[in-house]
Amino acid sequence: MENEYALTIVLSSLQIDCLKRRRIEHFIKNNVNWFKVFQIATKEKTVFLVYKNLLEQHYLFLLPSTLRVVWERAYYGNIQHNQFLISRTCEVEDTFAQNHITAYPIRGIIILQLFPECTGWRILRDVDFLVSSDCVEKASEVMLKEGFAKLYINDEDLLLNNKNSFKSSIFFEKKYENLGAFDCDLCQDIKPYEQYERILLSLSKQGSEDYFISHCILFYLSALDAVDKETMKQSKADNSYRLAKLLDIQLLEHLCINKDIKSGLDREIEAFQIGSQVNIIRKLITHYWEGGGTV
Numbered sequence: 441m442e443n444e445y446a447l448t449i450v451l452s453s454l455q456i457d458c459l460k461r462r463r464i465e466h467f468i469k470n471n472v473n474w475f476k477v478f479q480i481a482t483k484e485k486t487v488f489l490v491y492k493n494l495l496e497q498h499y500l501f502l503l504p505s506t507l508r509v510v511w512e513r514a515y516y517g518n519i520q521h522n523q524f525l526i527s528r529t530c531e532v533e534d535t536f537a538q539n540h541i542t543a544y545p546i547r548g549i550i551i552l553q554l555f556p557e558c559t560g561w562r563i564l565r566d567v568d569f570l571v572s573s574d575c576v577e578k579a580s581e582v583m584l585k586e587g588f589a590k591l592y593i594n595d596e597d598l599l600l601n602n603k604n605s606f607k608s609s610i611f612f613e614k615k616y617e618n619l620g621a622f623d624c625d626l627c628q629d630i631k632p633y634e635q636y637e638r639i640l641l642s643l644s645k646q647g648s649e650d651y652f653i654s655h656c657i658l659f660y661l662s663a664l665d666a667v668d669k670e671t672m673k674q675s676k677a678d679n680s681y682r683l684a685k686l687l688d689i690q691l692l693e694h695l696c697i698n699k700d701i702k703s704g705l706d707r708e709i710e711a712f713q714i715g716s717q718v719n720i721i722r723k724l725i726t727h728y729w730e731g732g733g734t735v
Contacts, residue, residue, distance in 0.1 A: 443467055443470050443472065444472060444473055444476040444477050444480060445480055446467060447464065447467040447468070447472060447477060448477050448480045448481050448484065448486070448490060449683070449728055449729075450463050450464055450467070451464065451477070451481070451486075451489075451490040451493045451494065452481065452484065452486040452489050452490055452493075452683050452687070452728075453493065453729050454489075454687065454690060454691065454729075456493050456496070456497055461497065464497070464499070468499070468502060472502070474502065474503050474504060474507055475504070475507060477490065478490075478507060478511065484682060484683040484684060485563050485683065485684030486561070486683050486684055486687065487511075487514075487563070488514070488515050488518050488560060488561035488562075488563065489561035489562075489687070491511050491512070491514075491515045491561070492515070492560055492561045515560065515561075518560065518561070518563065519559055519560050521564075521620070522552055522559045522560075522562065522564055523559065524616075524619055524620065524622070525549065525552070525564055525567060525622065526549070526552055526553065526559075528567070528614075528616075528622045529545055529549050529553075529567050532567075532569070532586075532624060533545065535582060535586060536569075536579065536582070539578065539582050541571070541572075541575045541578055541579050541582065542571065542572035542574075542575050542640060542644070543569045543570065543571040543572070543575060543579055543626070544569060544570050544640070544643035544644070545567060545568065545569055546568050546569065546570045546627070546643070546655065546658050547568045547658060547659065547662060548562070548564040548566075548567070548568070548688075549564060549567045549568070550655050551564075551688055551691060552564065554655075554691075554692075554695065555691055558691070563684065565623065566611075566623035566624060566625055567622070567623070567624050567625070568624075568625045568627055569624065569625065569626050569627065570627050570628070570639070570640065570643065570658075571626045571627065571628050572628070572640055573628055576610070576626060576628050579626055580610060580612075580626065583612045583624070583626075586614070587614050588612040588613060588614040588624065589612065589613050589614070590610065590611070590612055591611040591612065591613050591623075592611055593609070593610050593611070609625050609626065609627045609628075610625070610626045611623065611624070611625050611626075612624045612625075612626070635711065635712060638654075639654045639657070639658070642654035643655075649699070649701045649704055650704075652692070652695060652696060652699060652701060653696065653701060653704050653705045653708050654708070655692060656689070656692040656693065656695075656696060656705055657705075657708055657709070657712060659685070659688050659689050659692055660689065660709070660712075660714060660717075660718055660721065661712070661714070662685065663685040663686070663688070663689060663721060664714065664717050664721070683728070686721065686724055686725050686728065689721060689725065690725050690729070693705070693722075
């Protein structure tokens with residue numbers, strides 16, 4: 441593994457302990473190409489987590505001045521963007537509730553809602569809502585009334601090699617002057633269908649054991665297409681999300697452990713029949729951040 445890639449993995453850690461700091465010190469002795477680190481971290485969607493760790497560990501002085509300035513501006517711009525998305529998401533949630541629409545935010549925005557400390561480094565381009573099948577049409581009408589434009593419909597948003605997927609997604613966008621665009625994706629019908637209603641019911645019980653477990657399951661389904669279950673290597677189809685998706689799962693699994701609901705999560709993983717694939721993802725997390733980035 442090349443020096444810059446190994447360094448990027450360590451700097452993409454949720455926490456930098458003494459062992460990781462020693463590894464960083466080892467890597468930076470070898471004439472680091474910081475532009476390459478920036479490029480790798482951008483591809484892996486951890487570019488702002490890397491910046492945050494460089495800032496907190498007092499390594500920014502090592503960066504070329506031009507790169508340091510660009511990275512800093514982008515980092516604080518990402519904070520503003522995420523705060524904007526959080527605010528707009530709350531507005532859409534309230535609108536759906538007022539119109540008796542069963543729809544709940546899922547995936548990336550949940551990381552920002554559950555872990556505010558991630559607002560600076562988590563990259564989020566749009567917001568996903570899981571919508572009940574019988575509410576999709578009404579939800580679409582409400583979005584249009586609220587000033588959103590319907591962009592397109594994706595008839596099959598694959599999550600797991602055609603086995604688990606959303607039946608369809610409808611993409612909306614609303615532009616705000618001086619703030620940018622708010623992109624929103626209405627997703628429906630997770631397969632297998634018998635699990636879909638249970639997921640929706642769990643998401644309605646905010647703060648419950650089932651609520652956290654269901655969000656973790658949704659992240660697993662989203663990440664599985666990025667992992668080749670035979671080789672534990674990156675899939676060409678989704679090679680820009682590997683570290684970022686693993687970090688999301690790591691955060692949610694730690695949350696389940698802290699809430700003493702890990703056994704419930706494991707039971708749900710078996711109910712979705714994704715146990716073997718989940719074990720591969722857990723091994724990747726261990727190899728990257730507990731094994732020193734030696735994958």
